[in-house]
Amino acid sequence: MTTRALATLLKGVAVTVAALTTLTVPATSAAADETVCGHQVGGDILAKYHRIGGQGSPLGCPTSDELTTPNGKGKFNTFVGSAIYWPPPRDRGAPHLGCDP
Incomplete structure (x- = not known):
C-alpha cells in the first residue's frame, strides 16, 4: 500500500470514528x-436522589x-422506600424527602 493510499484510508477511519462519537455521546446538563x-x-x-445515594440508598429504585x-x-x-418532592410541601427550598403520597 502506498503512503498516499494509507493516508486516505486513515482519514476515512478518523471521519468515521468522529461521526460515531457524535452519535453515541449524549449531551449532558446539570438538570x-x-x-x-x-x-x-x-x-x-435527580440531584437529591444522587446525593442520598441513588439505587444503593434506602430509597432504592424509582x-x-x-x-x-x-x-x-x-x-x-x-x-421503593419513599418519595422526593419539588418544591417541598413546607417551603420552597431544596427537594424534600417525604412519605409516599
Missing part, C-alpha cells in the same frame, strides 16, 4: 433527566416517572 430502573427522574429531584403534585404546583417521584 438533565435520566432513566433510572426504567423511570424518568430529572432536575433537582417506582414512577416524574409526576405533578395534585395542586399542580410541584413535581415528585416515588421510590
